[in-house]
Amino acid sequence: MIEALDxxxxxxxxxxxxxxxxxxxxxxxxxxxxxxAVLEALWLWTGREVFINLFNYWLKIFxxxxxxxxxxxxxxxYQFGTxxxxxxxxxxxxxxPLMAYEVLTAFFLEAGFLGVMLFGLKLVGxxxxxxxxxxxxxxxxxxxxxxxxANSWMQTPAGHAVNESGQFVAVDWFKLIFNxxxxxxxxxxxxxxxxxxxxxxxxxxxxxLLRNTRQPGARMMFSMAMWMLTIVAPIQILAGxxxxxxxxxxxxxxxxxxxxxxxxxxxxxxxxxxxLPDQDAAVVRYALQIPKLSSLILKHSxxxxxxxxxxxxxxxxxxxxxxxxSFRIMVGxxxxxxxxxxxxxxxxxxxxxxxxxxxxxxxLTMGPAGFIAVLAGWVTTETGRQPFTVFGxxxxxxxxxPLASPAxxxxxxxxxxxxxxxxxxxxxxxLRLMAQPPxxxxxxxxxxxxxxxxxxxxxxxxxxxxxx
Numbered sequence: 001m002i003e004a005l006d007x008x009x010x011x012x013x014x015x016x017x018x019x020x021x022x023x024x025x026x027x028x029x030x031x032x033x034x035x036x037a038v039l040e041a042l043w044l045w046t047g048r049e050v051f052i053n054l055f056n057y058w059l060k061i062f063x064x065x066x067x068x069x070x071x072x073x074x075x076x077x078y079q080f081g082t083x084x085x086x087x088x089x090x091x092x093x094x095x096x097p098l099m100a101y102e103v104l105t106a107f108f109l110e111a112g113f114l115g116v117m118l119f120g121l122k123l124v125g126x127x128x129x130x131x132x133x134x135x136x137x138x139x140x141x142x143x144x145x146x147x148x149x150a151n152s153w154m155q156t157p158a159g160h161a162v163n164e165s166g167q168f169v170a171v172d173w174f175k176l177i178f179n180x181x182x183x184x185x186x187x188x189x190x191x192x193x194x195x196x197x198x199x200x201x202x203x204x205x206x207x208x209l210l211r212n213t214r215q216p217g218a219r220m221m222f223s224m225a226m227w228m229l230t231i232v233a234p235i236q237i238l239a240g241x242x243x244x245x246x247x248x249x250x251x252x253x254x255x256x257x258x259x260x261x262x263x264x265x266x267x268x269x270x271x272x273x274x275x276l277p278d279q280d281a282a283v284v285r286y287a288l289q290i291p292k293l294s295s296l297i298l299k300h301s302x303x304x305x306x307x308x309x310x311x312x313x314x315x316x317x318x319x320x321x322x323x324x325x326s327f328r329i330m331v332g333x334x335x336x337x338x339x340x341x342x343x344x345x346x347x348x349x350x351x352x353x354x355x356x357x358x359x360x361x362x363x364l365t366m367g368p369a370g371f372i373a374v375l376a377g378w379v380t381t382e383t384g385r386q387p388f389t390v391f392g393x394x395x396x397x398x399x400x401x402p403l404a405s406p407a408x409x410x411x412x413x414x415x416x417x418x419x420x421x422x423x424x425x426x427x428x429x430x431l432r433l434m435a436q437p438p439x440x441x442x443x444x445x446x447x448x449x450x451x452x453x454x455x456x457x458x459x460x461x462x463x464x465x466x467x468x
Contacts, residue, residue, distance in 0.1 A: 010408040011083040011400050014415060016382075018075055020375055021419050025069030027374045030144055030190065031197025032062045033137040035224075036117075040130045050220050057217065057438035058201075060445050061430055063118055068426050075415075083408060087389050087399035093169045094160060094176065095150050102146035110139035118445050141190065148189055152182035154390050155381070156250045168390070180250050184243040185381075191236045192377065195337060196370025198228035202340075203367025206360035208437045217438030219354050222363070226353065230341035237334060241297070247384075248298055251391060253312050254384030257323040259294050260284040261308040268292035269306035274328070277321040282309065284324075318386045326379040333373040340366055 036055055043051035077099070080088045088095075116124060116132035124132070153160075159175030160168045170176050205222030208215050248255045256262075260272045262282040271293035275284035295304040309317055340362055347356045385391050389399045 005405045005409065007403055007405045007408050008397050008400050010405055010412060011079075011403070012396065014083060014408060014412040015076075015079055017412065018072065018079065018415055018419070019378070021423055022069065022072035022076060023374060023378055024371045025065050025072060026140070026144070027189075027193045027196045027371065028200065029062060029066045029069050030140040030193035031195075032058060032065065032200075033133075033140045034194070035197055035201065036062060037130075037133050037137040038224075040126075040133050044126055044130060050216050053438045054217055054221055059118065061433055063445050064426055064430055064433075066114070068423060072419075072423070082411070083401050083403065084389075084399055085401035087394070090166060090394055090399070091154075091168050091390060093167055094153060097170075098146055098150040098153075098177070102143055102150075106139045106143035106146065109142065110136050113139070144190060144193070145186060148186045149177045149179070149182050152185050153177075153179045155179075155185075155385055156181040157390055157393060168393075181243075181246055184239070184246045187239050188236070188243050188377075191232055191239055192370070192374050194228060194232050195236060196374060198225045198232065199337070199363075199366050199368075199370040201225040202229060202363045203365075204434045206363035207434070209354060210357065210360050210364070212437070213354055215437050221438070222360075223348075223353060226341065226344035226348070226363075229337060230345045233334070233338040233341045237338060240331075240334065245298065251384065252307065253309065253316060253318060254323070254381075255298070256307070256309045256312070257318040257320045257384050258327040258380060259298075259306075260287070260320065260324045261294070261306060262320070263310050264306065264308040265295070266305045268301075268303045269294040269298075271297065272324075275324075277324050279317070279320055316387065318384050323380055323384045326376045326383070330373050330376040330380060333369045333376070336366060336369065337373075 036058055039051050039055040039058070042048070043055060113132040113135040116129065117136050120132065121129045153176060156179045157168070158179040159170060159172035159177075161171045163169050201221050202225030205218045205220075205225060208218035209222055212218070244255065259269070260275060260277050261269060262277075262284065268291070270287075270289040270291045272284055272287045272289045275287035275289070277284050292302040295306055296302050298304075298306065309320070343359060343362065344353060347353050347359055353359070387396050388394060389396050
């Protein structure tokens, strides 16, 4: 049975599975690192204990999330060699240096300061410790810069040529790094990370406020999270609109799949709210739509024509049903985030931010929404690029390693078992930490001194005791 499966489908499923686990941790740690830097800065500025208590509270959670993000990310690179050898060979001269820059700039920066951030507050002093926290936060943003640059080049390739071996090589690194979609995707992803973190922080604060509205740590974290949500959610909507217009220019077939436009609309295209895309029949069945709204959103004119997938060769169509629905999940959650931010602002103005139980329940249920929206956005981006790995230049079916189905299936099964066991345990532990409210004198991760360091024997200490 396994031998009858398509190895390309199995390789894509394996990458999608591992990437789905990985992406939620950087999305959380990017925002949480910046939040920790803000908390420590406010503590240094005001001297208020609530800020250092919250810093130590979230620092423990950050340590676990960061660790799981690193572990899950390492696995991704191995798959390029095992399952996607042709892709690695063709794009290695471009993707390889970008990944190396990420390690040399971001990962080394994070690794150099992470230990000080986690364990060094009492050892190096508050100001130097704040520098370490700031460096880790900047490192997470630099990491996002390089990873998104590499992925954006795959979406909108530029600044390259093809050598005699059929490999993509850089001819203009500036154009390659700052390819047409990169600025939009970087802003969109960083804002998504901040929204994801604010929703988690807000949900934890709401959970503890539902139990005790006078808890100072819960009140502060909830207030800060709602401010972030109120400000960033509308900005994200504007950034998403700009990103959509850029995608329409450079990847029109992706937008056609997102909108469910199988047919062209010369006199204004409707926006399909819901429906069931039928890829074989090239129609969206049971469509609930608003006439000409899609043209207004994408072209800023009710009667602007919009091309459909009928203008694209059938073999170049993305999988419309998946792209169509993942886009709607992302947009729908974005609207709910903006609604939560607006409601919190109104209740803040009414003086009921910390007492409104309906608001707290709303915030609590929205806790996972950021992760779901990030996953939905990633699915929209990647499935909308199909059937290419490098859009328009290298097909997915031509990018895989020459592996048999059983080899790919066995590693996929192993990943499923190990990932669910390891990351389920880690997630449960994080939730247990979140279930405890921040308290007076909150401590960060334990930093006990090891009995001995590698290569050092206890002989001098023993000799000293004997002489004494």
